[in-house]
Amino acid sequence: MRPGGRSNDDWAGVTCVVTGGLGFIGVNLARALVDGGATVRVVDALVPDHGGRADHLDGVAVEAVLVSDIAGPLVGELLDGADVVFNVAGQVSHTASMRDPQQDLYLNATSHATFLDTVRRVVPGARVVYTSTRQVYGRSSAAVVDESHPANPVDVNGVAKLAGEQLHMVYAHAHGLACTALRLTNVYGPRQRLTSDDLGFLPVFLRRALQGEEILIYGDGLQRRDCLHVDDVIVALLAAVDDRAVGQVFNVGHTNTYALREIASMIVEAVGSTGGIGLVPWPDDRARIDIGSFHTGSARIADVLGWRATVELAAGIRDTVAFYQEHGCYLSST
Amino acid sequence: MRPGGRSNDDWAGVTCVVTGGLGFIGVNLARALVDGGATVRVVDALVPDHGGRADHLDGVAVEAVLVSDIAGPLVGELLDGADVVFNVAGQVSHTASMRDPQQDLYLNATSHATFLDTVRRVVPGARVVYTSTRQVYGRSSAAVVDESHPANPVDVNGVAKLAGEQLHMVYAHAHGLACTALRLTNVYGPRQRLTSDDLGFLPVFLRRALQGEEILIYGDGLQRRDCLHVDDVIVALLAAVDDRAVGQVFNVGHTNTYALREIASMIVEAVGSTGGIGLVPWPDDRARIDIGSFHTGSARIADVLGWRATVELAAGIRDTVAFYQEHGCYLSST
Numbered sequence: 001m002r003p004g005g006r007s008n009d010d011w012a013g014v015t016c017v018v019t020g021g022l023g024f025i026g027v028n029l030a031r032a033l034v035d036g037g038a039t040v041r042v043v044d045a046l047v048p049d050h051g052g053r054a055d056h057l058d059g060v061a062v063e064a065v066l067v068s069d070i071a072g073p074l075v076g077e078l079l080d081g082a083d084v085v086f087n088v089a090g091q092v093s094h095t096a097s098m099r100d101p102q103q104d105l106y107l108n109a110t111s112h113a114t115f116l117d118t119v120r121r122v123v124p125g126a127r128v129v130y131t132s133t134r135q136v137y138g139r140s141s142a143a144v145v146d147e148s149h150p151a152n153p154v155d156v157n158g159v160a161k162l163a164g165e166q167l168h169m170v171y172a173h174a175h176g177l178a179c180t181a182l183r184l185t186n187v188y189g190p191r192q193r194l195t196s197d198d199l200g201f202l203p204v205f206l207r208r209a210l211q212g213e214e215i216l217i218y219g220d221g222l223q224r225r226d227c228l229h230v231d232d233v234i235v236a237l238l239a240a241v242d243d244r245a246v247g248q249v250f251n252v253g254h255t256n257t258y259a260l261r262e263i264a265s266m267i268v269e270a271v272g273s274t275g276g277i278g279l280v281p282w283p284d285d286r287a288r289i290d291i292g293s294f295h296t297g298s299a300r301i302a303d304v305l306g307w308r309a310t311v312e313l314a315a316g317i318r319d320t321v322a323f324y325q326e327h328g329c330y331l332s333s334t
Numbered sequence: 335m336r337p338g339g340r341s342n343d344d345w346a347g348v349t350c351v352v353t354g355g356l357g358f359i360g361v362n363l364a365r366a367l368v369d370g371g372a373t374v375r376v377v378d379a380l381v382p383d384h385g386g387r388a389d390h391l392d393g394v395a396v397e398a399v400l401v402s403d404i405a406g407p408l409v410g411e412l413l414d415g416a417d418v419v420f421n422v423a424g425q426v427s428h429t430a431s432m433r434d435p436q437q438d439l440y441l442n443a444t445s446h447a448t449f450l451d452t453v454r455r456v457v458p459g460a461r462v463v464y465t466s467t468r469q470v471y472g473r474s475s476a477a478v479v480d481e482s483h484p485a486n487p488v489d490v491n492g493v494a495k496l497a498g499e500q501l502h503m504v505y506a507h508a509h510g511l512a513c514t515a516l517r518l519t520n521v522y523g524p525r526q527r528l529t530s531d532d533l534g535f536l537p538v539f540l541r542r543a544l545q546g547e548e549i550l551i552y553g554d555g556l557q558r559r560d561c562l563h564v565d566d567v568i569v570a571l572l573a574a575v576d577d578r579a580v581g582q583v584f585n586v587g588h589t590n591t592y593a594l595r596e597i598a599s600m601i602v603e604a605v606g607s608t609g610g611i612g613l614v615p616w617p618d619d620r621a622r623i624d625i626g627s628f629h630t631g632s633a634r635i636a637d638v639l640g641w642r643a644t645v646e647l648a649a650g651i652r653d654t655v656a657f658y659q660e661h662g663c664y665l666s667s668t
Contacts, residue, residue, distance in 0.1 A: 098508065101447035101501070109497065110444065113435035113490065150484055153500055154507065156447065163443065163497040166487055167435070173488065174432065174622040288508040 012037035020089030097157035189230030253296025346371035354423030431491035442494035523564030587630025
């Protein structure tokens, strides 16, 4: 059974494995799949300081949760009978990748080679959708960066994520696995880990505003980014389970960009924070790997798969802030 | 001391470390550096079935030979006081990379991250020249492929070599290491391992002709390649120790391409082989990762560093055949 082009509510009878399924994107995806009627199995290594939480699927009717590295020995059993594999597991911290390159290369590249070998052996006909990142491009002077732009990552995380993505394409073209890769822009929304300073600027901005602290922006805050609500990402992941997407790489971004100052203002306003916003000089370790302004061009996934971002940033931030105001545990625990 | 733009005979007082220095390119480089007056230290893991030979520097006045992985604990001592590091170590087999992706990712990416960390700690001011490969591009329909061409490797070896190259660029731009990377085309010449079928078509063609066997070409043999004599590669490696090359990636190829049939004919003629040439169907494992015709564009290294290939293929093959006819050990031992 090879589903294709399904909407969110059309997953009855489909068995899905979500790697990284206790992390930010993974848990939102697993919930959406369960809501859509799928049989869902999850594997997550719960690497300390990453996005995973052991309680993230409490009360959600998944079939199995395996706490394991994706290269672990029980992953084959979890995969057995799967129709679709959403390979979302990965290290996302740019700064951590510079402190420990070996771990990042393992988590984002080598363990994925082992995982793909397992998929090949156990479910060679399954669809595989991999979450890559627009970080693979590095800095760009292009107004909008499309998939033909050279990939020149500026940090180890970008190097390792690109290797992980390209492994999926090698397994697609050389071994016939039905792999698709999505290069995601900055993602925000419910169930993101807020308590680390290592996982991108959006969770840090949200945490500081929610705690009534000043949001600190490095530099002048005029660098622009396109940001995606996780709900839009889930729709893209589901849309990528489609014959037309096999063996291909798609950017997944938003049509609108905002300056970091504007994004911070929206968050302060949504929270009603009195902490305000401050500009501070770039710390050395961040300046070295900053990419400046970036706009992820998503024309291709719109053309081929009909996907477009639908959540405007201000509304998405309001939704996100409301979630965290209701779920205070994200501010206090890991 | 930071040498720049040296010719082959101007290395007195310069301490150089050559990784992979018991392998094909490394041993030719180590010999050239010794001839040029450098103090030369070598590290090589002698990975079984790779290009290294324990006797490869017998009689050559190198200061030290360390048999170790480049991530090994004694590498820091070997690096201490080095002015220039030629990081030539790597796995080169495309087919082996598909059989054992984990080993290739370790040898070509992860161990290089550890090595770069060691260089940073011990000799942060050293020049580092890394040998990448035009295999990172994958297939291309471009008449000539320059450095701006997207990298879409078709096998795990290309993925891992690209990651290794990009790690050098990350360490250059984020950590200030003086790294340069050269993307080499197919290389041939003295001291290449001939007894494996895994290390490219040139050593296989040479071995079969030298043994009086038929040279077998996959497909129609009309796919074209530019080939470099190792002497030209050595000149490029030395030329890359130059201020103008720091933090940059250069293609290193030949201005002339030949069809595989023509290359085989040149080899048969140089050897005087009676085995001839045969066309055979593509084996599955090779067809999946073949890149067809490819011409490595080297305009940039010519412009910036003044390097150009000087050895014409027919003359280079005659020189190479003469070497192996004199050194029969390359046909019989590993």
